[in-house]
Amino acid sequence: MHQNTLAIQQNVSLAPFTTLRIGGPALYFAEIRTEDDLLDAIAFARKNGLPIFVLGGGSNLLVSDAGFEGLVLHMALNDAVTSVHDGGLVEYTVPAGADWNSFVLSVCQEGISGIECLAGIPGTVGGTPVQNVGAYGQEVAETITSVRALDLEATTFITLGREACGFAYRHSIFNTTDRGRYIVTAVTFRFDLARRPSLTYADLTRHFGHSEPTPLEIYHAVREIRHSKGMLIIEGEPDSRSAGSFFKNPIVTPEIFQYVASTAGLSPDQIPHWPAEGGRIKLAAAWLLERAGFVKGYAMGKAGISSRHTLALINRGNATAADIFALRNTIQQTVKTRFSIELEQEPVQLG
Numbered sequence: 497m498h499q500n501t502l503a504i505q506q507n508v509s510l511a512p513f514t515t516l517r518i519g520g521p522a523l524y525f526a527e528i529r530t531e532d533d534l535l536d537a538i539a540f541a542r543k544n545g546l547p548i549f550v551l552g553g554g555s556n557l558l559v560s561d562a563g564f565e566g567l568v569l570h571m572a573l574n575d576a577v578t579s580v581h582d583g584g585l586v587e588y589t590v591p592a593g594a595d596w597n598s599f600v601l602s603v604c605q606e607g608i609s610g611i612e613c614l615a616g617i618p619g620t621v622g623g624t625p626v627q628n629v630g631a632y633g634q635e636v637a638e639t640i641t642s643v644r645a646l647d648l649e650a651t652t653f654i655t656l657g658r659e660a661c662g663f664a665y666r667h668s669i670f671n672t673t674d675r676g677r678y679i680v681t682a683v684t685f686r687f688d689l690a691r692r693p694s695l696t697y698a699d700l701t702r703h704f705g706h707s708e709p710t711p712l713e714i715y716h717a718v719r720e721i722r723h724s725k726g727m728l729i730i731e732g733e734p735d736s737r738s739a740g741s742f743f744k745n746p747i748v749t750p751e752i753f754q755y756v757a758s759t760a761g762l763s764p765d766q767i768p769h770w771p772a773e774g775g776r777i778k779l780a781a782a783w784l785l786e787r788a789g790f791v792k793g794y795a796m797g798k799a800g801i802s803s804r805h806t807l808a809l810i811n812r813g814n815a816t817a818a819d820i821f822a823l824r825n826t827i828q829q830t831v832k833t834r835f836s837i838e839l840e841q842e843p844v845q846l847g
């Protein structure tokens with residue numbers, strides 16, 4: 497029988513655990529350092545009839561002012577990364593609580609390509625499969641081979657292969673069909689050592705021209721681009737009190753795309769757009785916001801829009817969740833009226 501002593505705290509303010517620095521208290525809160533801690537915490541929640549919430553880096557999270565009347569599990573599993581070499585491939589298994597950017601850096605420093613475009617994304621490794629984190633033409637679905645998780649239905653740890661994870665744009669089974677069923681404890685990534693970085697994204701190809709950059713050079717370039725857009729979390733910078741992109745880039749039918757063009761008085765090729773699954777078209781939410789009047793630096797009370805990226809709603813200082821909700825609702829309603837598009841919130845909402 498395992499003997500574990502898990503400390504459970506009460507009335508812990510969640511704001512400091514989120515990059516938005518917003519949110520009320522958790523009734524109960526536990527630091528999860530091992531898989532045994534996780535089992536103990538689940539047993540506690542069940543015994544007391546408490547809902548649970550899994551907190552990683554808090555970088556994609558909006559907590560309500562009322563907080564959460566349940567048990568927050570702060571995922572701090574952080575034992576060593578293990579690696580397996582197999583011919584021209586290497587696999588790394590990374591604990592859920594590891595800092596994502598540090599892992600990206602260590603892979604790039606070895607000259608390995610596959611996640612260099614995901615540099616500078618805040619948060620923990622365990623959060624990356626949940627929303628299939630992506631940026632600059634890469635997403636974690638390309639390199640993840642399996643995810644280890646606690647299955648709350650059977651109360652056992654299982655390993656899910658990539659296919660079972662059901663990855664799509666900002667989607668996986670973890671945030672859709674099986675939301676709430678699994679708690680990720682480790683993620684395995686596989687890299688092909690012969691793979692050369694491929695740059696698909698305009699911001700990056702422009703940065704490097706025709707040269708062949710190394711993964712580490714791309715790592716630094718991506719961080720620079722993210723910094724210029726206020727998308728690096730830097731303590732004390734107001735533009736970084738955000739949860740990253742606040743809206744998903746909408747994927748629309750060709751008809752809606754035509755409608756957007758005609759109502760904006762533009763030809764379709766004057767509008768930023770990219771091909772998406774099933775003949776549909778991905779639009780830039782930031783562009784829609786700007787056309788609807790929500791530009792960089794826009795302020796509404798203590799909430800606002802980043803001065804460097806339209807898609808990031810920010811806490812301008814002492815904002816509450818209610819301030820962010822008010823701005824969000826205003827933006828959604830205006831964009832809906834103007835373009836007939838319902839923007840979907842990207843960050844997870846708690847409470």
Ligand code: EPU
Pocket residue numbers: 630631632633699725727739740741742743744745768780781782783784786792804805806807842
């Ligand atoms: N744009 C504007 N105004 C802006 C910024 C962008 O009009 O202030 C338009 C431009 O047309 C630009 C296009 O939007 O070409 C795309 O902009 P950007 O490259 O900055 O990316 P994004 O679509 O705003 C997405 C992800 C980010 C990711 C970047 C880089 C989503 C919802 N967001 O943002 O992910 O870092 O691409 O690849 O998919 C996140 O999900 O939290 C996130 C930060």
